[in-house]
Structures are given as structure tokens and as C-alpha cells.
Amino acid sequence: MWVFLNGRILREDKARISPLDRGFTFADGVYEVIPSYNNKRFLFEEHLTRLKKSLNKLFIPCPQVLDELNSILSELHKKNGFKNQFFYIQITRGVQDIRSHEAESEILPTVFITSQNLDLNPYRNNPDKKGLSVRLEEDIRWARCDIKTTGLTGNILSSHDPSKSKVDEIIFHKNGIINEGSKSNVFILIENSILTPSLDQNILPGITRDFIIEKLRGTDLEVLETEVSLDQFRSAEEIWLTSSTKEIQPVQYLDDFELPRRNSQDYLWLEVLNYFNH
Ligand code: PDD
Numbered sequence: 001m002w003v004f005l006n007g008r009i010l011r012e013d014k015a016r017i018s019p020l021d022r023g024f025t026f027a028d029g030v031y032e033v034i035p036s037y038n039n040k041r042f043l044f045e046e047h048l049t050r051l052k053k054s055l056n057k058l059f060i061p062c063p064q065v066l067d068e069l070n071s072i073l074s075e076l077h078k079k080n081g082f083k084n085q086f087f088y089i090q091i092t093r094g095v096q097d098i099r100s101h102e103a104e105s106e107i108l109p110t111v112f113i114t115s116q117n118l119d120l121n122p123y124r125n126n127p128d129k130k131g132l133s134v135r136l137e138e139d140i141r142w143a144r145c146d147i148k149t150t151g152l153t154g155n156i157l158s159s160h161d162p163s164k165s166k167v168d169e170i171i172f173h174k175n176g177i178i179n180e181g182s183k184s185n186v187f188i189l190i191e192n193s194i195l196t197p198s199l200d201q202n203i204l205p206g207i208t209r210d211f212i213i214e215k216l217r218g219t220d221l222e223v224l225e226t227e228v229s230l231d232q233f234r235s236a237e238e239i240w241l242t243s244s245t246k247e248i249q250p251v252q253y254l255d256d257f258e259l260p261r262r263n264s265q266d267y268l269w270l271e272v273l274n275y276f277n278h
Contacts, residue, residue: 002076004113005111005112007065018095022092023092025096029093030091030150033086034087034244035087036073036077037084041070041087051091051148054149055109060109063109073113080116085115087115088114089113092112094108094110127267131249132168132252135164135169136230139174142154144202145203145204155183159182169184171233173233176229177201178233179201180197180203185203185208187240187242187248194222194268195224196226197228198227215275236259237259239254248269248272248276250269
């Protein structure tokens with residue numbers, strides 16, 4: 001695999017990062033995941049804007065190389081060769097000689113990018129495929145989930161707990177209100193309205209979430225950015241998960257409960273999936 005590290009494209013096994021990089025010692029960095037179809041980045045500017053916002057919120061200077069990001073990604077796409085890919089872009093505060101909570105002001109951010117094969121959303125060709133299974137859990141994450149930091153212990157902890165069953169996604173809630181998934185945003189369809197938690201809550205402002213809301217606003221369907229209670233979530237007609245790698249995918253199993261099945265052509269999520277025409 002070809003990767004980009006601090007200004008150079010090189011083979012992954014030749015890429016070297018110091019163990020004193022603050023990304024390693026403090027998870028002191030941010031990231032983005034950008035999908036690319038036929039070497040065309042989907043919602044690139046939106047991802048770049050969010051990346052810059054994440055850096056800004058962590059007081060990490062914006063590396064100049066981001067001015068050329070699109071062409072770097074294009075180059076990586078060609079070198080790695082997969083038709084559809086997703087890019088992982090990680091920027092840390094940089095390498096510090098001595099481990100110390102306070103960073104020295106002169107250190108330079110580390111910029112690391114990989115690209116991997118992106119499987120097409122399996123629901124595109126097979127809408128009857130079994131929906132995803134999810135588990136509800138109390139949200140134990142920190143209070144700045146609006147920043148896309150690499151520190152994701154709170155997101156991944158429960159999926160490594162051997163006492164818990166394997167599910168496709170964990171859905172976090174706090175004080176009886178749904179926030180988001182561990183790696184996706186959520187929407188529900190209930191009584192002819194589409195509801196999604198608002199950005200005032202402790203969630204990531206998902207690029208896919210935004211894209212779907214924009215598209216839905218151009219239709220006669222009602223979409224509300226509002227609180228979603230656990231009760232509403234449990235009685236939803238449809239639950240959708242959205243992310244840059246998932247696009248939109250339906251939930252079928254919620255804890256031990258199966259959502260009522262309908263004819264696949266009656267599902268609203270399938271209509272929304274048509275908005276993604278790569
Ligand atoms: N995850 N919420 C969380 C906690 C996420 O990690 C993600 C994305 C989303 C959806 O955001 P977007 O539509 O911008 O991809 C919401 C990425 C894909 C990941 O961590 O791999």
C-alpha cells in the first residue's frame with residue numbers, strides 16, 4: 001500500500017513515525033475519512049472544512065500541505081489502484097522530544113494519509129439484505145464529540161468487551177436521549193417525520209448527515225433536527241445509520257428486538273440511497 005507521510009508518497013513499510021509523536025502518546029490529533037469513487041472525492045470540500053475546524057478547535061496549526069490535499073489524494077488513488085477508495089487522513093500535533101502534557105510551540109504537525117479499498121454499500125445491489133444489528137448504550141464519551149479526534153476509546157470500548165454480543169454498531173444515548181452511533185449518525189422515521197439528533201447535542205457533525213438533510217429539504221418530506229427519545233427510537237418504523245463509508249444503511253435488530261418488516265420497495269431509506277449517485 002502507498003501512503004503519504006509529511007510531504008512524501010511512499011510504501012507503507014517505509015513510512016516511519018516517531019514513538020514520541022503526540023498522536024501516539026496522547027492521541028493528540030484529528031482525522032477525516034473521505035470516500036472516493038472512480039478517483040472523484042465525494043463531498044471533498046465539506047470534509048476539508050471539517051478537518052480544518054477540528055484542527056482549529058484543538059489549536060493545532062493548519063499544515064500548508066492541505067492546500068494540495070485533493071491532488072495528493074488523487075495521486076494516492078492512482079497508485080493504490082482500487083476503483084473506489086476511502087482516505088484516512090490523520091494530523092497530529094507532532095513529535096516532541098520529551099513526553100510532556102504541554103506541547104512545545106515550535107513542533108510541526110504530522111500528516112499521514114492512507115487509502116483503502118471501499119466496498120460499495122451492499123444495500124445498493126441488495127435492498128433485501130438483512131439490516132444491521134445495533135445495541136443501545138449509555139454514552140460515556142467526552143463532551144467534545146463535535147471534534148473528530150483520534151482519541152476514540154469511548155467509541156470502541158464496548159465493542160471489545162468479551163461479555164457483550166457482537167453487533168454492527170453501538171448507539172449512544174444520554175439521559176434518555178439518543179446521540180449517535182460509535183461510527184455513524186442516526187436518523188429515524190416515525191409517524192411520517194424523519195428525526196435526527198441536533199448538532200446542539202454532543203455528536204459529530206456528520207458530512208453524510210448534512211448531505212441527507214439538504215437533499216430531504218428539497219422534498220416534501222419533513223426532516224427535524226431534534227431530540228430523539230429512547231422510546232421514539234424503540235418504536236421507529238425505520239432507523240438509518242449514515243457515514244462516509246456506509247452512505248445510508250438500515251437497522252433491523254435493536255438489542256433483542258427486530259423492527260417490523262415491510263416490502264423492500266416501501267422503505268424510505270431506499271429512496272434516500274438514490275441521492276448518492278456516484
Ligand atoms: N466515522 N459519528 C461518528 C462518531 C463517526 O465516527 C462518524 C464517521 C460519523 C459520520 O460522519 P461522516 O458522515 O462525516 O462520515 C458520525 C468514520 C467513517 C470513521 O471513523 O471511520
